[in-house]
Amino acid sequence: MSIDKEENSTHQSHVVDQTSRMETRNGVAQYLPDIDTDVFIVGAGVTGLTVAALLAAAGVRAYTIAKHSGTAPSPRAHVTNQRTMEVFRDMGIEEAVRQVSTPLPLLGNGVICTSLTGLELGRYSCYGAGPHQLSDFAQASPSEMVNSPQHVLEQVLLTHAREKGAKINFSHELVGIEQSESGVVGKVRERQTGARYTVRAKYAIGADGGRSLVAERFGFGFEGQPGLMNMLTSWLEADVTEYTAYRPSCIYMIAQPGNAFWVGSGTLVAVKPYTEWLLNRQYNSEAEIDTSDDAVIAYARKTLGIPNLKIKVKDTSRWQVNNVYATENCRGRIFLAGDAAHRHPPASGLGSNTCVQDAYNLAWKLALVVSNKADSSLLESYNQERQPIAKQIVGHAIQTLYNFAKVPEALGFQQGQSIEEGYKSLEDLFSDVPGAEQRRTLLREAIDLQNRRSNALGLHLGQxxxxxxxxxxxxxxxxxxxxxxxxxxxxxxxxxxxxxxxxxxxxxxxxxxxxxxxxxxxxxxxxxxxxxxxxxxxxxxxxxxxxxxxxxxxxxxxxxxxxxxxxxxxxxxxxxxxxxxxxxxxxxxxxxxxxxxxxxxxxxxxxxxxxxxxxxxxxxx
Known part of the structure; x- marks a missing residue:
């Protein structure tokens, strides 16, 4: 995932872990026995669960904590590319992931429109679904891209990790961590009881997301721009089969007059075609935004162009888009992985994929080092290899946002213009008035740029x-x-x-x-x-x-x-x-x-x- 949550979700639908140890005496929290392990993993999202599973499969003693009560409460990240599916194939869970996912070629259109019932502004083939793409994607990999919402993907990873013997504790929060020449010492608090204990390990992995405490405590440096824009995501149940099934798409990009935001008026992301969706929209941080169900439903109906659409709001959350990567991914015995090391727009779907690939790179190296089959210098290669990749994917993701901003520009949309002015610009664009053909060429070029967002096969596989x-x-x-x-x-x-x-x-x-x-x-x-x-x-x-x-x-x-x-x-x-x-x-x-x-x-x-x-x-x- 590549978003930095600002507040907890207003609805809860995630799997809650029930195995946390509880120990109190006379209502007073007690200290629990210390944990001695080889690798201490902080965070149990996509990154932490993947590395926990890989280390467990390699026979490495590892201990994983997460301050949250369970796996992801909402879909969040969703695009899973071929390289990541190859990793899952190697782990033996490719089919389990496919079972909870939708093959992306079945959603192989990129659709840009004024609303689901309004004017379609452009369409292009993506995820290997187009006739001109079929051979390239099929020849590149034995695996197919899928749309795997994070809340179900994490459940697959958690089940697999525990089957391999991984020790994972939710509702356990890191409150302090130090390292020395000989190891790492972490201080942990059980959130349910307040009980505290110490984890001693040879190495630690900060897989604790965009507001990583591990990165903060050890002073990791970052480059880029945080807080580029404020976003609101609503997880909706709404049957819009009539308006989407004939042009199946993973993302419907909605651009309406009077809205020149980077993401237009919103993006509608398929969670479960064609009845479950994420509606992402940008908002002005200087203005209050109403996150009530009534307000969310009203905005969704207006944006989708279906005034009486029956909608159930399952979750609403605010977050920020960042454009940031760590200048180094390791310091001594401490490693950053996933969103803790790179924080970028979700555009191009690189977030959870890079999380999995970080874990895949690091786990085997740790396994060889802790078993004394490799020198600890092998671990330096994790930074040498993955930090440049983080820089690359962050830069690509932000560029795809700039690329989409060219679409409303080509349409003649401007912030603050009237609805009438915006639709008059569209009317002229798709007419025979002087200059319209040149404007349509600019629009086609802007739409072609979206291939770099949805068809970045070389970026996915060519690292x-x-x-x-x-x-x-x-x-x-x-x-x-x-x-x-x-x-x-x-x-x-x-x-x-x-x-x-x-x-x-x-x-x-x-x-x-x-x-x-x-x-x-x-x-x-x-x-x-x-x-x-x-x-x-x-x-x-x-x-x-x-x-x-x-x-x-x-x-x-x-x-x-x-x-x-x-x-x-x-x-x-x-x-x-x-x-x-x-x-x-x-x-x-x-x-x-x-x-x-x-x-x-x-x-x-x-x-x-x-x-x-x-x-x-x-x-x-």
């Missing part, structure tokens, strides 16, 4: 780690982008890139190259001439105590490239080369041909990634 101690550079540059890198994904096997997806066959079963990798472990991909790497991987894995399975991938290999898709995606990698793939599926090392001593080359690469050479240097000193 590259270019300056990381957990990547072994092979001395070659990343391939130059041939097309727009925001809209188009161009797979590569260059170190630092994500492993390309390709459909292959394994004993008559179709699989993705992403599916063959074992969850939570490194993998070595070789080709037809890579047999010497098999014994090398066994020896190096045994020596370093790291599981390192080998996958022979190519024409008529055990992992059979029957369609030639892997051959097309692997780029410079030859049949005698090899790829060392990290647990988060980013490529750690590549040799395009077979080295003279495969075992030594592989050993050097894996030791570099794990930071073991640095540990040896420190021991020698």
């Amino acid at each position: 590259r780690y270019t300056d990381s101690s957990a990547i072994v550079d092979d001395g070659t540059p990343f391939p130059e982008h041939r097309r727009d890198p925001v809209l188009n994904y161009e797979p590569t096997t260059h170190p630092g890139a994500y492993l390309p997806h390709a459909w292959i066959e394994v004993k008559t079963r179709r699989m993705s190259t992403l599916d063959i990798l074992e969850h939570g472990h490194f993998g070595l991909i070789i080709g037809i001439g890579g047999d010497p790497f098999i014994n090398a991987a066994e020896a190096v894995g045994h020596e370093l105590g790291v599981k390192l399975p080998v996958y022979k991938l190519g024409y008529r290999c055990p992992y059979d490239d029957v369609l030639g898709e892997w051959h097309a995606a692997r780029g410079e990698l030859g049949d005698q080369g090899a790829l060392l793939v990290r647990p988060d599926r980013h490529i750690a090392w590549r040799t395009t041909s077979r080295p003279d001593d495969p075992e030594d080359a592989l050993r050097r690469a894996l030791r570099h990634v794990l930071g073991l050479d640095l540990r040896r240097e420190q021991q020698l000193e």
Whole structure:
């Protein structure tokens, strides 16, 4: 999620946790037993639940708290992109997420209109639903984008985390935290009873959202602009099937005369097509806003253009749009992840996706470090890799807001103009009066810009780690982008890139190259001439105590490239080369041909990634 809530919701419909420990004596709160663990996770939203599940699956002792009484009380974030679905696929919960979601191609229109019953101003295809997009999205990933409202997504994550053995306590609030050279000490209060206890851990993760206490206590620096605009979100039950089903969309962007806000008069976001919605609207912070159900219903009817629409208000909340990212994602033993590290507009749907991907990057590194299979310097790569991504996605999200502001500008809408003036401008726009054709060209250009909001395939899948101690550079540059890198994904096997997806066959079963990798472990991909790497991987894995399975991938290999898709995606990698793939599926090392001593080359690469050479240097000193 990428919004910073200003106040609690006025309605409650979330799952409340019932496992919080309570201990009082004569009505006086007592101190509870201290907790000793490896990783202390503060926050149990999308970020905290994901990292808790991943650490539990890896056998890491972790303890998670959240001050809230349960999972998210309202939909909030909703767009879940293909990269995040790939993470869920690896975690074994992709189908569970799909069961509570709507496939986004089924909502594959971007609709801009004056109201649901008014004039449609523009429409474009998105989320891979358009004929010209089908192949790009399908070829890029084995997973499909879905609309997964946060209140149901978090329930899936919570169930999975607890099934893996994660310890998660809601209504437990962090009241103080310190770190030393040897560890982290957190002070926690049970909100229901006032009882207090101490958590001692080796590391701590601040996954506590846009007003992160962890970030504040440790003085993390931030860049950007907070409080860009004030927003009101209403969660509504309203059957508008008649006005939406023929042009199914995840978001209906409503632009009306007299309103030149960045988000127009509001955005209608599908929660459950076509009967449950979020209505987002911007408001002037200098004016009072009525958040009563009656006021919300009146505004919704006016904005949607349906005067007698039957509406039930399930939740209303105020929040602010921010344009902020942390200048560093770790300080000593403290890590920031998710909204605690990057706070940006929800436009382009990058919030919860980046939260999951932060967790996916950090969890395996912590697992190796706490098990003493990697040096603690490996953890520095989390900041090296994810902080530039945070900066990138924050900048992209704010740009998409500016891009939408061009729509009312092209329509001739201005703040303070009369309704009559605004509709006269529209009448002229869609007529044959002098200059109208040029204005329609400007409108078309403004609508085309919305593709960068809803069709940013390259941004979603093309993340590259270019300056990381957990990547072994092979001395070659990343391939130059041939097309727009925001809209188009161009797979590569260059170190630092994500492993390309390709459909292959394994004993008559179709699989993705992403599916063959074992969850939570490194993998070595070789080709037809890579047999010497098999014994090398066994020896190096045994020596370093790291599981390192080998996958022979190519024409008529055990992992059979029957369609030639892997051959097309692997780029410079030859049949005698090899790829060392990290647990988060980013490529750690590549040799395009077979080295003279495969075992030594592989050993050097894996030791570099794990930071073991640095540990040896420190021991020698």
